[in-house]
Amino acid sequence: MVNSNRLFNMVDNIPLPGDPLPFNSPLYIERPPLESDAYTEISKPGGLLRIRASHNMGKSSLISRLIHQAINQGYSIVTIDFKQADRQIFVSINKFLRWFCVNVARQLSLIPNINNYWDEDIGSKVSASIYFEYYILEAIEQPIFLVLNELQYVFESSQISQDFLPLLRSWYEQAKQNETWQKLRLSLVYSTEIYVPLNVNQSPFNVGLSLKLPEFNTEQVTEFAQRYELKDINSSNIQALMNLVGGHPYLIHLSFYHLQKQTISFQELLQTAITHDGIYSSHLRYLLNYLQINPELLQAYHQIIISQSQDYIPAQIVHKLDSLGLIKRDENHNFKPACEMYRLFFNQEKLIASDHKSLRIKQLEAENQQLKFLVNIDSLTQVANRRYFDERFQLEWRRMERIQQPIALILADVDRFKLFNDTYGHQAGDECLRQVAQMIDSVIKRPGDLVARYGGEEFAVILPQTDAQGALLIAEEIRKKIKKSQIKILRFSQNNPVTDTANVTISLGIAAIIPQKYLALKQLLAAADQALYQAKQTGRDRSIISLDFRYCQLIN
Template sequence: MTIDEVVLLLKASQINGLTTLQEIILRSSWEGKTYTSIAFEAHYGEERVRKVAAHLWQLLSDFWREPIHKSNFREMLLPHRLSKTHQQLIKEFNRAATAISLEFPNSPVSLNSRLYIPRPPVEELVYAEIATPGSFICIQAPKKMGKSSLILRVISRANNHGFRTVCLDFQQAETAVFSSLDKFLRWFCANVSRELQLEPKLNDYWDEDMGSKVSCSMYFQNYLLCAVKSPVVLVLNELDWVFEYPEIAGEFLPLMRSWYEQSQILEVWQKLRLVLVYSQEILAPLKLTKSPFNLGLLIKLPSFTKEQVEDLAQRHGLDWADSQNTDSLMAMVGGHPYLVRLALYHLVSRGGLEGNLQELLQQAATTEGIYHEYLRQYVLVLQGEPELATAFSEVITAINDVKLAPITAYKLHSMGLVNLSGDRCSPACELYRLYFRGQLNPVKNFTIPNELGSLHCTDRAV
């Protein structure tokens, strides 16, 4: 039995479920942490933690009818298997909870949602890294793979540690901000100041003779990082928008690298923990000595495994453990988190009848299917990139894997459209092969639906 199953079973069996502190104690004790450590990390008094824990061990002992305490908790429950009664209890709990709080998957998975699926060891690696002075994290994955959901949890964990957190989303910046490096860095500093609830004092530190980059660094070093006593986790979200302006990216990214290098020398820079979040990696050439992407911890979010898809289905109230449904869905969409969640949402919202899955999959690659709105956004992007459209058309119509020009293959892979094996490309999932065959073949007749208008790929709809 896993700790997730233990927690879920207790939530399902107890009238009042579990409190947040009870769940923290369970999970931390499973990891072998002491009460002192649990109290410190959860920001509770140790006496309260011990009191809640004592009640919890009694509850567990009564439930399993054998003595359970902190020292034997994991040893006692790990060999257990969920009985059919327990499985049914969890299934009914999931179905009831889902009916109350079903979320349409068009935004990050909220912190209190039951539908967030961890992808070990990703979360623990990131949590450990942000606790490290001067840390540097890069999180890269195509759109809709769960980056924003992970960032919500990173920020929450940082706040629980007493850190200050700032999350800048570059897609919120007006086009005029990118007109010059100086304007961009001033916008950057001003927004970080306000997020830290500090008065912007740019003119006190900006020096035309020193240049924008040095001024920006001095502003952080001598003002922002000195004004706050606790570490600062700075999340730079949607960094792709900066990539669209090569001159600015070519100066800003090496600046981020220099801050990390400064943390190895100056203590004040160890307060800063940088998190860079982006979908498509920058293709403009950067020397290895200037690129920030070969530093610190690099996280590339993986697709869901079969076990994780079954877990998510169970959390939607569907019992797929002994059926072919998981295999059928993954044969169409792989383990893509958004595509899987959208299918489960529609199955449950239509009554949770598992027989609907075959109908859903039969329509999946058509304009009547549930994925059409999502897929046509890719059509938009490819319509503005004829060379990419031609190359992708070659991939989805070929019997075997296709060798493409490295940059083309890299772009399609960063977009999430293809899998790469060495220098060979294949469609990322069967859904893409079937849908885009009708949209991109033949390429010379490739058009987009009238309702999309004439938007260009730089509108970044994907």
């Protein structure tokens, strides 16, 4: 037990529940051997630490102590929070890795100099590795403790995840043989299980030390009450509280915070727990609102609340409910509410009320469709974004494999776009991309086809049930339409708006195939990309069909 004479003035200095605790906070409750194991791992050359827990379980407070430990050992500290990254950062792996590397350099007080190490011919992943090995790790003499926080935001972009996560694994593997890489100590922090499919030999989630933050046990909650100097709380009170909220650190902290402030008695706390006047009201309403704007989660949690035996719940739904801290498994491996308070509250709210069920579901579906629209659309060009492209590409690939019909992919790139930007400015460049996107979209007629911004000045078109010849006709229509059109550029002359015009051209690469089990969709993507490269190399302003993926009855 912590000596009360060493505690701060409780009345004036109680940290707010949910805020990370400082590294020296007397309110931090250790969960042995978790902390000592973590300290040992980050002390190892090339160490890798994986910390997983749902929201408000104490990840940030633990990281604060790990950072303090690393500073005491003379390490340099870098923390990357993926929650702070703009959505556009996840457009392509090249953009993502450049953002990542520049952030690391700046936190180490280094001039980024990234262009000196970046080479498009060898790819962004190799460039990032070279940048770290020959610039970052060479420039910093001491070990670097690199904390990658909120990594679940990377999971949401499958294309980024499937490149970035194996890259982290490769850095860990290099540290086994390369002294330079041994200076890098990684900590991966996330709130849900990884649900991106990765090869077992490429995943960073089966190496290093894995820590899942557990709930507090009875002894730890008792210790927490003593550190809060709650002299009137006895073992029966603690058991009653844990019967209601379990050992969830945030809910326990919230309870003790209000009891210490004397804003509520213990009996009132229990009696008003699931009411609007209770101390948990804001937390419960936040969870309820989140479920209501995500109908798939709402339906699944309703099933968990009312049923002892459950139908199949998709893994991604399970991961999201788990990351919110809403579920745990019982002794029969079925899911159940994470604590009794959740069961009581959500049962009371009747997540899907029978008398309003149809109307409410329709309302939720409409809201969800609007949210999906906003999430899936590129804000600049108003066509589909890369994330939605990845999802649809996988779905259409599987559908065409099932019905044994061809699928065609067109990759298109605005020619000499950097020169356009340098000549007319980035604002005009953005306007150019908007107009090009809309011209491409105007050519695509079928509702099942998709136009997406693939990244930067590159666009993609998915054409289900289309062979190479059909895709070529569409590509040529796009190319000719853009070539004969003029991009309108607004500028100001003597404070008066003036519209200039400019011409651009576009190069297109085409690939088409009937999907087979021995083929991967990334092969079709690579073939279209190679065809686009050939179009660029042979003079631009042309459409070229892949030599390898050119399915068509008329083309052999």
